[in-house]
Amino acid sequence: MNSKLIFSIAKSLLVARWRQTLIAAIGVTFSITMFITLLSFMTGLNDLLDGLILNRTPHIRLYNEVKPSKTQPVNKAAEYKDYYNFISSIKSGGSRQEIYNTGAIMQALKKDSRVLGFSPKLIAQVFYNEGAVDITGVINGIDVLAENKLFHFNDYITAGSGIDISRVPNSIVLGKGLAEKLLAEVGDVVQVTTSKGERFQLRVVGYFQSGIAELDKVQSYASVSTVQKLLGKPGNYITDIQIKMKDINIAPAVAAEYRQLFRADAEDIQTANSQFETGSSIRTLISYTVGITLLIVAGFGIYNILNMMIYEKMDSIAILKATGFSGRDVKRIFLIIALSIGFFGGLVGLLLGFSLSSAIDQIPFNTASLPTIKTYPINYNPLFYIIGIVFSLITTYFAGWFPARKASKVDPVVIIRGK
Amino acid sequence: MSEIILEARHINKSFHDPVTVPVLTDITFSINKGEFVSLTGKSGCGKSTLLYILSTMDTDYEGELLIDNELLTEKKEAALARIRNEKIGFVFQFHYLLNEFNVLRNVMLPGLKLNKYPEKEVEHRAMEKLKVLGIDHLAFKKANLISGGEKQRVAIARSLINDPHVIMGDEPTGNLDKKNSDIVFDIFKQLANEFNQTLLIVTHDQSFAERTNRTIEMEDGRIINQ
Numbered sequence: 001m002n003s004k005l006i007f008s009i010a011k012s013l014l015v016a017r018w019r020q021t022l023i024a025a026i027g028v029t030f031s032i033t034m035f036i037t038l039l040s041f042m043t044g045l046n047d048l049l050d051g052l053i054l055n056r057t058p059h060i061r062l063y064n065e066v067k068p069s070k071t072q073p074v075n076k077a078a079e080y081k082d083y084y085n086f087i088s089s090i091k092s093g094g095s096r097q098e099i100y101n102t103g104a105i106m107q108a109l110k111k112d113s114r115v116l117g118f119s120p121k122l123i124a125q126v127f128y129n130e131g132a133v134d135i136t137g138v139i140n141g142i143d144v145l146a147e148n149k150l151f152h153f154n155d156y157i158t159a160g161s162g163i164d165i166s167r168v169p170n171s172i173v174l175g176k177g178l179a180e181k182l183l184a185e186v187g188d189v190v191q192v193t194t195s196k197g198e199r200f201q202l203r204v205v206g207y208f209q210s211g212i213a214e215l216d217k218v219q220s221y222a223s224v225s226t227v228q229k230l231l232g233k234p235g236n237y238i239t240d241i242q243i244k245m246k247d248i249n250i251a252p253a254v255a256a257e258y259r260q261l262f263r264a265d266a267e268d269i270q271t272a273n274s275q276f277e278t279g280s281s282i283r284t285l286i287s288y289t290v291g292i293t294l295l296i297v298a299g300f301g302i303y304n305i306l307n308m309m310i311y312e313k314m315d316s317i318a319i320l321k322a323t324g325f326s327g328r329d330v331k332r333i334f335l336i337i338a339l340s341i342g343f344f345g346g347l348v349g350l351l352l353g354f355s356l357s358s359a360i361d362q363i364p365f366n367t368a369s370l371p372t373i374k375t376y377p378i379n380y381n382p383l384f385y386i387i388g389i390v391f392s393l394i395t396t397y398f399a400g401w402f403p404a405r406k407a408s409k410v411d412p413v414v415i416i417r418g419k
Numbered sequence: 420m421s422e423i424i425l426e427a428r429h430i431n432k433s434f435h436d437p438v439t440v441p442v443l444t445d446i447t448f449s450i451n452k453g454e455f456v457s458l459t460g461k462s463g464c465g466k467s468t469l470l471y472i473l474s475t476m477d478t479d480y481e482g483e484l485l486i487d488n489e490l491l492t493e494k495k496e497a498a499l500a501r502i503r504n505e506k507i508g509f510v511f512q513f514h515y516l517l518n519e520f521n522v523l524r525n526v527m528l529p530g531l532k533l534n535k536y537p538e539k540e541v542e543h544r545a546m547e548k549l550k551v552l553g554i555d556h557l558a559f560k561k562a563n564l565i566s567g568g569e570k571q572r573v574a575i576a577r578s579l580i581n582d583p584h585v586i587m588g589d590e591p592t593g594n595l596d597k598k599n600s601d602i603v604f605d606i607f608k609q610l611a612n613e614f615n616q617t618l619l620i621v622t623h624d625q626s627f628a629e630r631t632n633r634t635i636e637m638e639d640g641r642i643i644n645q
Contacts, residue, residue, distance in 0.1 A: 005531045012519040319515035322476060323529040323577070324504020326497040413471045416511055416589070 006329060009320075010336040017309055021337075024305045025345035027298035028396065032349025032388045033356060035291030039384045040357040042287040044377035046280045052211050056151045057269055058118075058242030059251040062258060064099055065265045068092040098122075099264050102238045108261070114245055114254060119146035121240040124230045126192040130182050134193065137178060137218045141227025150244045153221075160186040160206025165223045172202040172226075176209040177217035194230050202226070295391050299399035302341055306334060306403035310410075317407055318415035327408035334407050338400020339393060346392030350385050423488070424584050424617050425450040430472060430482035432465075442468050443480070443640045450585070450619060455611035457628040458621045460637035467589055469637070470621045474507060474587050475499045487584050504533050508578025508586040512593040514570040516562035522573050523549070523558040530580040541580070548576040552606060568599030575606055579616075586610070588620040592627060604630065 014021050068090040074080055099105065102120065109118050122141040127134040144166045147153040154162050158176060165171045174184060184190050184204050192200050202222065210216055222230075228237055243258075245251050248269065255268035270277070310317070317330055361378040426449040433441045442465045450456055460466045471477040473484065475491055478499070484491045486506055491499065503509075516525045523545055530541040549555040552572045557565055562573070571591065578586050588607075592600040604627060610616040611632070620631070628634045636644040 002532060002534050005528075005534075009528075012517075016519040315513075315515055316517050316519075319517070320528075321500065322474070322503065322509050322511075322515075324500050324502075324532050326500035328497060329500075329532075411476075413476045416513075416515070417467060417471070 002329070006332050007336060010333045010340065013309065013313065013316075013333070014337055014340060017312075020305045020309065021341060024298075024302045024341045025348070027301040028295075028342055028345030028392050029349040029352060031291070031294035031298040032346050032392050033352040034294050035388050035391070036350060036353025036384055037356045037360065038291055039284075039287045040353070040378045040380060041360055041376065042283055043379035043381060043384075046283055047379055048373065048377040050280055053273060054269065056156075056210070057273060058150075059245040059248055059269045060243040060255045060258065061267045061272075062099060062105070062241040062243065062262060062264045063239060063267075064097055066092050066097060097239050098233075098237050099239065099241060099262070101262075102236055102241070105241060105262050105264075109241070109243060114247070114250060116244040116246045117146060117150050118241055118243040119143050119150055120224060120238045121242055122224060122227050122231070122233075122238050123240070124227050125195050126230065128178070128182055129191040129193055129199075135178070135181060137175075137192075137220060139172065139192070139227055139230065140219065140221050141224040142221055143224055144221075150242070156208050156210055158207045158209045160204070162206055162208070162221070164205035165221060165226070168203060168205055170200070170202050170226055170229075171205040171222065173206040173208045173221040174204055175216035175219045176207050177213055178220060179204070179207050181217065192230070194232075196232065198230075198232070200230055291388075292391065295395045298345075298392075299395040302338055302396055302399040303403060306338055306400055307406070309337070310334065310403050310407045313407075314410065314415050317410045318412040321410065321412040322416065330410070331404045331408035334404035335397065335400050338396045338404065342392045342396025342400075343389075345396075346389045349392065350388055353388065354380075354385075422452045423449045424452045424454075424486065425473065425619070426483075426485040426488075427469075427473065428483040428485070430469070430480055430484065432468060432472065432477075432480040441640060443472070446482070446640075446642060448635060448642060448645055450617060452584075452617055453611065453615040455607065455618045455632045456620070456635060457631040457633070458619060458635045458637065459623060459625070459628045462623065464637045465640040466621050466637050470587055470589055470619070473619070474509065475503055504529055505581055506584045508581070508583040510571070510574050510578050510586065510588040510591040512590040514567075514574045516570055516573060516577075518561065518563040521559050521561055522554070522565065525562050525573060526576045526580055529577060533581050535581075545576070545580055548579045549573075551579075551609075552576050568595055568602060571595060571599065571603055572606065575603070579610075585617040585619055588618070588622075590622055591620060592622065592624060600624070600627070 072085070072087055072090065074085045074087065106118070106120070109115050120143055124139045124141065126137055126139055128137050142153070144153060144162055148162070157173065160173070162173055165173055172190065174182070174190070182190055186204055186206060188204050189201050190204060192202060194200070208216065208219070208221060210219070225235065228235060231237070245254060251268040252270050255266040258264070258266040320330060321327070357378045357380070360376050363376050365373060365376045367373070427446050430443055430446040431441070432443040433439050446469060458466050458470065468477070472480050475484070482492070486502065491502065517528070520528070523542065526545040526548060527541050530536065530544065531538065536544070546555060546558060549558055552575060554569055554572050554576070557569060557573070562570070565573070592603050595603060607618055607620065608630070611618055622628055635642060
């Protein structure tokens with residue numbers, strides 16, 4: 001068909017009415033700019049808030065929960081087999097907190113191709129001795145290299161060096177809040193008492209700030225072997241294995257599998273932190289709604305301007321039809337006008353949206369609880385840009401469709417005889 | 420016997436709003452190739468209505484219409500548009516040039532739509548038509564910057580671009596002064612004589628009608644003299 005001709009006519013009509021065209025395009029540009037900025041900023045914030053928890057949460061956590069045995073001896077006894085036994089005040093006893101057979105489990109995890117990585121962990125409850133006052137706290141024994149790789153441990157070190165806990169014997173990284181309470185500087189020595197009553201001297205090699213102040217008042221980190229020493233346990237004593245999957249979505253299924261395979265408790269991230277997913281998706285939904293509302297408003301603007309253009313160009317439409325352009329050709333001309341407004345307006349909108357989000361990305365944003373964040377977070381997901389341009393085309397198409405149909409239905413006889 | 424270009428057979432038309440009023444009654448006539456025909460009659464006798472039926476733009480009628488021995492009645496809108504594009508040239512009372520384009524482009528538009536020749540060729544042909552009408556010096560002026568008489572001549576050039584079988588005119592001199600009317604008439608005459616172009620012109624200007632080869636006279640929706 002005569003696409004080239006149709007395009008050139010559409011272009012001439014656009015250029016002849018460039019002021020109106022510009023206003024229509026600015027409407028689209030504005031809404032796409034806001035759409036992109038809003039989504040980038042909102043998603044950036046979402047990621048930040050989720051990352052606050054999710055980055056440091058393993059996708060699957062293997063552990064042994066202290067709990068009473070499900071099968072009590074009386075139920076196993078042959079003579080009471082057919083009875084319903086009521087037992088009160090069951091206590092959990094004899095169960096160990098450590099995971100059995102950690103060596104074999106770690107071997108199996110290493111071979112599992114779905115696993116991105118894992119890091120062993122053990123936890124010791126301690127008292128920090130500050131003169132006459134004892135402060136309760138928790139020391140996490142970690143493999144700092146694995147922890148760093150999987151959970152960005154170093155990002156949260158605000159002073160000193162996190163790696164040092166694996167190099168310096170009997171060293172510790174204190175939570176920021178805890179360090180302030182203890183008045184401990186990097187290089188100082190703090191004294192801790194374990195739950196078994198033993199006292200240890202640990203050298204402070206760094207501060208840790210997680211962004212959650214409550215956590216920083218009790219948490220501190222040391223190497224696995226240091227904590228094993230604190231607890232008086234052997235080198236294979238591990239209470240937790242934290243696993244990161246390549247695909248977070250398969251975590252629940254894999255957790256169920258590991259529960260069977262390793263006979264340990266396995267908790268997946270979705271179960272542990274379901275509220276974060278909900279929050280994020282609702283915030284994203286709101287951003288999309290606002291963005292699309294803006295676009296629809298811009299669409300009405302285009303509709304108006306095209307309608308006006310059609311009334312103005314009635315004569316031209318009539319003569320085009322008289323000289324052999326069909327209704328379909330006329331419709332295409334006006335659809336092309338609408339779509340070019342959408343396309344070019346949208347394209348500029350994408351650029352401005354990108355610039356505006358980059359500008360927001362430069363605004364300083366310092367907060368005590370987020371040590372690694374220096375500026376407002378922005379997510380530059382290309383998907384937003386694709387959605388933006390697709391939506392701008394769809395809205396302008398529909399905004400153009402009705403006026404275009406009206407133009408295609410213009411009866412040239414009515415116009416020409418009316419003169 | 421020369422070749423019949425346009426034929427109307429028993430065409431009837433009525434307006435139905437608000438009451439049924441017959442406008443055209445049993446119109447039957449034919450036009451041969453190369454004839455210069457004028458269609459005259461008093462205001463409201465239905466001559467323009469007939470012209471728009473013959474032009475294929477008005478499809479609300481009874482009877483049969485043939486152009487170039489092809490029956491056009493009951494054809495679809497897109498097919499009719501193509502026939503108008505290829506076989507009919509129009510000159511209206513008002514020039515209907517597109518102000519967005521220059522004169523040359525205006526003349527070229529129906530040719531580009533026909534898409535029979537490449538753009539260069541269409542441009543060359545448009546220039547030829549402008550030369551024949553003596554307005555080639557205006558080719559690159561904007562359509563809204565030339566005079567009324569010149570505009571009408573551009574409209575004639577536009578009607579010629581696809582070498583149509585018939586040129587239809589609805590009071591083409593109605594808006595022009597005596598001098599320009601004569602120019603337009605002379606052009607029509609020249610087209611008929613030199614290029615054997617068929618013309619069907621609606622006019623109420625008696626002196627114009629008298630100078631054509633053949634006059635079809637209408638009264639109250641009927642042909643009374645042809």
